[in-house]
Amino acid sequence: MGKEDLVSSNPLRALGLEKEDGTDGRRVGLVMARAGLGKTAILVQIAMDSMLRDNKVLHVAIGEGVDKTRIWYDDILGLMNEEQKIDDFQQVVDEIMQNRMIMTFKENSFSAATLEERMEDLAQQGVFKADCLVIDGFDFTDTDSASALGELKNFMEKNGLKMIWFSALCHRDDDRVSVNGIPAPCHEVDEVFDTVLLISPEENDMKLKTLKCSAACSVDAGKSLLLDPATMLIKRA
Amino acid sequence: MSVDLSNVRNIGISAHIDSGKTTLTERILFYTDRIHAIHDVRGKDGVGAKMDSMELERERGITIQSAATYCNWKGNAINIIDTPGHVDFTVEVERALRVLDGAVLILCSVGGVQSQSITVNRQMDRYNVPRISFINKCDRTGANPERVTGQLQDKLGLNAHMLQIPIGLESDLDGVVDLVAMKALYFDGENGETIREEEIPADLKDAADEKREELLDAVSMFSDELMEAMLEETEITTDMVKAAVRAGTLALEFSPVFIGSAYKNKAVQPLLDAVEYYLPCPTDVENIGLDLEKGEEEFAVSNDSEDPLIMLAFKLEDGRYGQLTYVRTYQGTLNKGDTIFNTRTGKKVKVGRLVRMHSDEMEEIDSCGAGDIVALFGVDCASGDTFTDGKITCSMSSMHIPEPVISLAVIPSDNKAQVNMSKALNRFTKEDPTFKTFVDHETGETIISGMGELHLEVYIERMKREYNAEVEVGAPQVAYRETISQRADFNYTHKKQTGGSGQYGRVAGYMEPLTEGEYEFEDKIVGGSIPREFISSCDKGFKKSLEKGTLCGSPVTGVRCVINDGAFHAVDSSDVAFQLAAVGAFKEGYMKAKPAIMEPIMKVAVEGPSEFQGAVMGSINQRRGMIIGTTEEGNYTVVEAEVPLSEMFGYSTTLRSLTQGKAEFTMEFSSFKPVPKSISEELVKKYQAEKK
Numbered sequence: 065m066g067k068e069d070l071v072s073s074n075p076l077r078a079l080g081l082e083k084e085d086g087t088d089g090r091r092v093g094l095v096m097a098r099a100g101l102g103k104t105a106i107l108v109q110i111a112m113d114s115m116l117r118d119n120k121v122l123h124v125a126i127g128e129g130v131d132k133t134r135i136w137y138d139d140i141l142g143l144m145n146e147e148q149k150i151d152d153f154q155q156v157v158d159e160i161m162q163n164r165m166i167m168t169f170k171e172n173s174f175s176a177a178t179l180e181e182r183m184e185d186l187a188q189q190g191v192f193k194a195d196c197l198v199i200d201g202f203d204f205t206d207t208d209s210a211s212a213l214g215e216l217k218n219f220m221e222k223n224g225l226k227m228i229w230f231s232a233l234c235h236r237d238d239d240r241v242s243v244n245g246i247p248a249p250c251h252e253v254d255e256v257f258d259t260v261l262l263i264s265p266e267e268n269d270m271k272l273k274t275l276k277c278s279a280a281c282s283v284d285a286g287k288s289l290l291l292d293p294a295t296m297l298i299k300r301a
Numbered sequence: 302m303s304v305d306l307s308n309v310r311n312i313g314i315s316a317h318i319d320s321g322k323t324t325l326t327e328r329i330l331f332y333t334d335r336i337h338a339i340h341d342v343r344g345k346d347g348v349g350a351k352m353d354s355m356e357l358e359r360e361r362g363i364t365i366q367s368a369a370t371y372c373n374w375k376g377n378a379i380n381i382i383d384t385p386g387h388v389d390f391t392v393e394v395e396r397a398l399r400v401l402d403g404a405v406l407i408l409c410s411v412g413g414v415q416s417q418s419i420t421v422n423r424q425m426d427r428y429n430v431p432r433i434s435f436i437n438k439c440d441r442t443g444a445n446p447e448r449v450t451g452q453l454q455d456k457l458g459l460n461a462h463m464l465q466i467p468i469g470l471e472s473d474l475d476g477v478v479d480l481v482a483m484k485a486l487y488f489d490g491e492n493g494e495t496i497r498e499e500e501i502p503a504d505l506k507d508a509a510d511e512k513r514e515e516l517l518d519a520v521s522m523f524s525d526e527l528m529e530a531m532l533e534e535t536e537i538t539t540d541m542v543k544a545a546v547r548a549g550t551l552a553l554e555f556s557p558v559f560i561g562s563a564y565k566n567k568a569v570q571p572l573l574d575a576v577e578y579y580l581p582c583p584t585d586v587e588n589i590g591l592d593l594e595k596g597e598e599e600f601a602v603s604n605d606s607e608d609p610l611i612m613l614a615f616k617l618e619d620g621r622y623g624q625l626t627y628v629r630t631y632q633g634t635l636n637k638g639d640t641i642f643n644t645r646t647g648k649k650v651k652v653g654r655l656v657r658m659h660s661d662e663m664e665e666i667d668s669c670g671a672g673d674i675v676a677l678f679g680v681d682c683a684s685g686d687t688f689t690d691g692k693i694t695c696s697m698s699s700m701h702i703p704e705p706v707i708s709l710a711v712i713p714s715d716n717k718a719q720v721n722m723s724k725a726l727n728r729f730t731k732e733d734p735t736f737k738t739f740v741d742h743e744t745g746e747t748i749i750s751g752m753g754e755l756h757l758e759v760y761i762e763r764m765k766r767e768y769n770a771e772v773e774v775g776a777p778q779v780a781y782r783e784t785i786s787q788r789a790d791f792n793y794t795h796k797k798q799t800g801g802s803g804q805y806g807r808v809a810g811y812m813e814p815l816t817e818g819e820y821e822f823e824d825k826i827v828g829g830s831i832p833r834e835f836i837s838s839c840d841k842g843f844k845k846s847l848e849k850g851t852l853c854g855s856p857v858t859g860v861r862c863v864i865n866d867g868a869f870h871a872v873d874s875s876d877v878a879f880q881l882a883a884v885g886a887f888k889e890g891y892m893k894a895k896p897a898i899m900e901p902i903m904k905v906a907v908e909g910p911s912e913f914q915g916a917v918m919g920s921i922n923q924r925r926g927m928i929i930g931t932t933e934e935g936n937y938t939v940v941e942a943e944v945p946l947s948e949m950f951g952y953s954t955t956l957r958s959l960t961q962g963k964a965e966f967t968m969e970f971s972s973f974k975p976v977p978k979s980i981s982e983e984l985v986k987k988y989q990a991e992k993k
Contacts (some may be wrong), residue, residue: 123930129932130929130930130931130932130939130941133930134930156362158974162926162927165928165929165930165931166929166930167931167933168930168931168932168933169932170934172934173933173934178933181932182914182931184916185914185915186915186918188915189915189916189918189919189922189923190919190922191915191918191919191921191928192918192928238433256368280805289628
């Protein structure tokens with residue numbers, strides 16, 4: 065299977081992610097789940113899909129190290145190769161890894177302003193100009209999170225970023241939800257997001273529910289993709 | 302003589318350059334009666350410190366060899382093993398960390414956690430080594446042990462807490478308050494050898510109470526007894542606290558911090574006590590061996606003296622009576638006169654003399670058990686070899702030695718230098734498997750190769766200083782590799798008829814890329830088209846071809862050669878004829894198999910103030926580097942990247958000027974990757990020109 069086939073056969077096509085190039089407007093996405101269900105795995109697959117489509121992705125990991133984040137990519141790529149037998153695997157890996165950069169912050173040292181400063185620095189030095197941003201570990205419980213999200217959205221528009229995806233941790237015992245069914249702690253900022261996915265374990269399946277979806281999305285809101293619990297790879301339902 | 306292992310400590314001492322490691326070791330040796338006078342590192346008496354045996358180490362500020370020394374402290378045998386911090390000495394580091402059970406990390410109270418501290422801490426994390434920290438130089442202006450403890454927490458991620466607070470600081474440093482026993486300790490006498498225990502000074506009482514409270518909070522989770530005593534507000538004994546600190550330290554979840562000034566002879570003895578109390582004895586830690594019969598599968602060694610013997614040779618020393626080999630026994634018992642097996646070479650050796658390196662003398666012993674560090678006489682082996690009693694086939698260090706990535710030519714200045722250089726190279730290759738040497742048959746030059754510029758520089762200096770071998774050195778060259786990208790068939794006939802007996806051999810088959818390993822040969826001949834006795838000749842011929850590729854003259858790796866047909870002549874076929882046929886077949890197949898040049902890619906980590914992050918990344922980008930990521934911690938940022946080695950020459954100068962000398966970098970081998978087309982063409986052109 066070649067690089068193009070990997071893109072076309074990706075179940076994420078159902079979310080219309082390939083249309084984030086501006087024709088469908090810029091997109092802000094969110095993956096929610098309880099602890100340990102695979103938010104990072106989903107973010108990495110969204111990032112990887114974007115990298116395969118030649119977008120530059122900046123993966124921001126808050127509270128995690130570079131190595132740990134890198135291993136996620138290596139593992140997911142290895143699993144994809146096992147399942148789909150990628151032609152010239154190493155060459156594909158070398159090629160797409162040029163499209164990724166990982167930036168890690170300690171929980172207390174991350175701020176939207178610092179991130180913007182770093183990204184501008186990277187672009188000015190001609191090192192890396194991100195098309196997409198993936199932010200894992202953003203603290204939505206922080207009282208300033210709404211303003212930080214606003215800042216990031218402005219930055220996205222100003223710098224022509226195609227998409228930003230976040231992950232958020234929700235809790236079983238917190239039953240607050242928005243009108244769109246987005247659980248706490250993101251229920252009060254749900255208008256920021258165009259697409260919201262929720263990992264939901266049901267019987268023997270791990271469902272990837274689409275709580276909110278833009279016009280380009282061909283999975284009806286409320287329907288779901290599946291997450292293979294053994295590999296954490298996204299599958300069609 | 303067997304030893305109670307609970308009284309043995311095998312420890313390493315690691316530090317950033319100039320944190321006072323040598324001074325501290327000197328004091329340790331003095332207080333443990335190993336030496337009878339203290340000589341300062343740069344002292345007026347010109348003697349120099351005991352551990353500064355290698356002038357070069359002091360000049361470059363790094364430890365090059367894993368020196369081992371031994372001392373006794375209050376009935377405990379402490380083996381101190383120096384751990385090299387520089388990543389060029391990967392194998393040496395791995396070996397040292399294998400041998401030790403615990404470590405003391407020394408930090409400067411002014412400089413705090415520095416780049417080398419981060420490197421050694423990372424290595425210790427990798428090998429699960431429990432550690433205690435000693436914040437040295439508290440007598441210096443600007444000393445701030447509390448700030449350094451904070452850095453241990455923030456920068457190294459250690460759950461570090463002070464077990465002492467200073468009585469006075471900088472030039473007023475008088476002693477320390479022990480937060481476990483809640484006593485003030487002063488160090489009297491000319492060399493601080495007399496410890497005076499007193500009540501905590503009134504002005505420090507509140508601070509001591511507060512710090513002890515913090516300490517108890519931090520360690521209570523490692524002891525139910527302590528937790529209970531705290532909750533029930535009953536008496537908290539010294540033993541309870543010590544046990545909790547020890548449990549946390551051994552579980553790698555707590556790191557006790559001690560303070561003092563080795564130079565001013567303050568608080569070294571409590572550090573020795575701490576080694577006894579808080580660092581593991583050999584039976585406290587799990588050591589991992591590799592089962593060679595199961596493809597290097599890991600297994601935990603038993604630490605039991607009754608089990609089959611496993612020991613690792615970790616240091617060689619040239620002595621009056623021949624080679625002295627330091628070994629650490631992991632399990633089993635070794636008796637004088639036993640026959641042991643070297644699992645690398647498969648050779649049997651008889652142990653004639655067995656000695657324990659005592660304070661200032663060698664003690665002949667009859668046996669040694671699990672956890673011991675002893676020395677063997679007259680055993681010919683290389684450093685890193687594993688010995689067993691033959692009942693088990695295992696290794697304590699991986700048999701996979703990384704391939705050298707850099708090489709340079711050394712030319713002896715005269716005949717005497719030539720002889721000395723040979724002696725030196727013979728010794729170095731035994732000591733360090735990542736250091737290799739060979740003679741280039743085309744130029745007649747001796748080439749040495751290793752894991753980095755510094756690695757080779759150190760050996761050249763040692764050649765000059767220890768062996769008096771004056772050598773001239775060529776420019777460092779990157780060790781490129783060649784490999785093939787696709788399968789290709791070959792069918793080559795070697796025929797020579799020039800009078801007398803001729804030469805005839807035909808070799809047919811194919812070659813294909815090999816993803817793991819360097820070379821594989823497979824014989825798929827059926828029907829005897831190549832007679833059995835000439836199959837190994839074909840293998841030899843292929844191996845010979847691998848030595849030098851045709852693109853740039855570098856060794857060829859990652860090739861699987863399969864022969865499936867051939868022909869022979871009853872009279873003219875010979876070993877040589879089939880070797881030459883295989884060489885011809887290889888050449889034929891090689892050019893069809895899309896050969897490519899591979900270059901060593903290094904994993905580079907640049908650490909410096911965040912304000913220089915952009916400049917650092919720009920410099921890596923200019924060097925064909927791929928930035929993997931950045932880690933921002935406070936005002937410091939670590940940039941991790943993969944950069945071709947050929948682009949890294951002179952990087953330290955560039956980095957210094959870019960960052961006003963505030964950033965540092967470390968580099969280690971990562972992998973071989975194909976070079977870009979333009980560079981490949983250049984290398985081929987250069988090689989062709991050299992051949993002419």
